[in-house]
Amino acid sequence: MAPRRLHDLDALRGFAMLLGIGLHASLAFFPAAWWVQDRTSGLDGLFDEFLWAVHGFRMPVFFLMSGFFTALLWRRRGLGALLNHRLRRVALPLVVGMLTIIPLTAAVGDWAAASAPPPEVADDDIWGKVFAGDVSGVEQLLDRGFDPDLRGEPGGWTFLHAAAFTGDVEMLDLLLSRGAEPAPIATASEGETPLGVAFHFGHEEAADLLVAHGGGDPLPEGIEWSAIPGWGAGAAETEEDEGSAARLDLSTVQRFFHLWFLWFLWFLLWLVAGFAIVALVVDRRDPHRPGQAAWPQWVMWSMIPLTIVPQLFMGGGGSYPVFGPDTSDGLVPLPHVLAYYATFFAFGALMYRSAGRRGKPLVDTIGRPWWLFLPVSFLIVLPAGLVFTFDEAAFSWPVASVLQVAYAWGMCFGLMGLFRELLAEERRGVRYLSDSSYWLYLAHLPLVVVAQAVIRDWDLTPEVKFLMISVAVTALLLLTYQLFIRYTPIGTMLNGKRLRPTA
Template sequence: MSTHNTMIDRRSDLDALRAGAMLLGIALHASLSFFPAYWVVSDRSQEPAFGLLFSAVHGFRMPLFFVMSGYFSAMLLHRRGRAALVEHRFRRVFLPLLAGMVTIVPLTMGISTLAMTSAPRKAGGTAPAAGASTIWTAARSGDLDAVELHLKNGAAVDAFDPDRGGTPMMWAAVAGRAEAVQRLIDRGADVNAAGRDGGTALHGAAFLGHERTVDVLIRNGADLNVANKDGSTPLDTAVLDEGTTRYFASVLQLDLDENDLGRRKAAIAETLRHHGATAGRKSGLADILMQMPLFNHLWFLWFLWWLVLGLAAVSALGSRLPTIQPPAWMARSPGRYLWLIPLTMIPQWFMGDGGDPPFFGPDTSSGLLPIPHVLAYYAVFFGFGALDFGVDDRTGRVDERWWLPLAIGLLVVFPLGTALNAGWAGPPGFALDPSARRLLSVFLQAAYPWLITFGLMGLFRRICPVESPTMRYLSDSAYWLYLAHLPLIIGAQYVVRDWPLPAAAKFLLVVAASTALLLLSYQTLVRYTWIGRLLNGPRVRPAAGSEGLAVPAQ
């Protein structure tokens, strides 16, 4: 079979699709303050629909980006060779990553710290009011009458919060509502119920320094040495220093009483030791390197650099072996799902530490050492992109019935997957056992990005068959926009957090204002400067009344 690709000189459709994946990241991060999420800004106007928007985009956006990156990396390898591939990606990927680490990442952390430090004084950071509308918020606010009413109306005492996880007793414990904790235990609550991270109510109460709550839990038989998925016991959380406690309490949007915090945590640690508590597994160097949040949102560049080096290594090895050409059906026919979905299920199985992940889709990994299953996950998508480049594309089958995988993904797979991820056990009379439910959830989360990716590839082949000046400009600017967007997004979220406007209006305002400033900065500070040359290659400033000439650079 011929490996000639008739569109080798330019793939404007895939270039536009790659840019679209980057630009979607702005909307993705902008949505995080408008629904219950572990984010640095929590808006006073909350709308659960933004949680669905986040999951729908997160479930396919980065997998799609890595498919495009694999395709264009294979194109560069084919045209210029291994050395040129590594040298090109070093300039366009590795050097921007280093630059971002000393500019954009510190700026993001500074703005995040400002937003988190002021959170307790903002409406969005306050605890739920008494008489809250669910059993979890009632328990968190310590409203015993509301808790009793919810139980009387049929709420399960150990029901799992579908939005943020945790049982009512766990929410009462992290809020320091000792009376509510005792009442829920009296009504049959499991004192050792675990959350998605494997932590229990005792983990949360010890972490946040709630002495009375810890005493109640110990008196009612809480397991003192239960370990969460990171291997930490309640004693480990109790001995965490005040600064670390404040940081994680802000990120997790947990109420924190900072008065005498250090003394209270020290007293809890002593109480736990007195009752026989021990420290858990000590993190090794590899654990520390994987969990250290070093790269922030620029982690994808670090992953891409690893995968490019992997492609170059595979190419070098392949040059010493007989040539094996994969059959076209592996990339072009519906039969591709038969091997891509099972292959993707392997790393997907380990997402969320091998349990129910906190959201629909893949984990992230921003440490110096990539988390193995996350790197393997994106390697599958990058590898398919490289494989796709080598397949004869003259049939044009990629754009046939592009709407079908999009419809299946968005209308069938995504709703079922999010429902299972939230704890749905199946239709009445046909409930799935936990193992079957988890297997189906992993299958749906592995299928979703492929369905959306192939649907969008077909759609963009239809709507962007040739390059246009506008699309070329957006493709060039998208890289900068994504690299620099997060400080602006967080800053805008912080500014509008208490405005008395609907969540949708504020979301659109955050996206529009941030994007406008980013485009202005790109045009004036980046496009025709050394920064633009580093990101996209040289661009020639247009003469008056004419379009700018661009030196194509993949």
């Protein structure tokens, strides 16, 4: 293969990075474990489908491209140059990001979550009002005829159980004054009576009030609640859990080692390390022609069915529904997730110098019928995969796994063909976006979270808000890239040294 710039593959790799901005922007608009929930958040839109659709192929595309360019650099410059390049362009940005971007993102996320308005409780949601401590609201509903001994499911708790759980003495007093049975028996494990619940969670005033109203036997004289074995066991467990969460969320040291959205750089280092081991073995077989060995194509094509093996372990082996690969953002990668991305990385590496039709380089022919790959993958395989993923039948997960793998590979090949069709020749604007995409992805998340928090209560449709966030964040980051990154040491670290054009 003649040394030439593969503008289409550069653009595709950048496209995969830029999609991350839209993916994270969408998380505020449907129920998700995310710092910001927009006032319009719900499951009646298409944002959850957008997430699954993008998540199902975005990082497979990225790692396939990374494998290809890793092999290209090795074969052109040798293993030493490859490792030096990856240390400067991947390892160093990862370390800098762990010291700067990750703590900043955590701080912004904490601010966004803390500034969220309290959840609205429906006017007739008496359970919600009891848990929220809305005494006047509960009183109004009791005046309207709600039974103070109404039981909920599961567990058969009454309102007294709920108030004892929160330790809300004022709520307990209201309910008891309205005739609530002081010692109803429930099937819940954390103390079957309201007094048992108050005891389990260590609410002393609540326990005293319940005893005073006949909710249990009074304490022997001179004995404190805290002296009884088991007192506050639930509170201790809760504090331990909250303490662990706080240590994770608030400790700067911990944040350095929680990779979050920078996990892909860590994975890339693992995969390059594995590649280097293979390259050393290959080079030793022919030390006079390093980086020139060829592999049989069946090894490359075997990566496609091999992907099904780690896919079967996603979502706890199908114990909970998930479309696309699991997220592994700790220092020790989840083995099945690393193996999953390794198949795409290996395919990309083996694709370099592989021959396609009529002896042409495979990279110049693969995905040629993109007009078939993309619609079949997006309109047929994706919907079918979602149906089987969220179906509870025993056979559904193996079928879903095959469909998810087919979707990922189909989108990879289709996008390669489409980008080659449209962007094989250099286009300055596309080239600029490709160059900037690394910075945009590394720096986008704090801005996305801030934007989500700022507009979450605006009276606009979620689609308009999503576009506003995506466009505004991208535009601002492009401006920072031009002014502060492209021709600075940061830009050199990310993309190599560039000279500012002279007037």
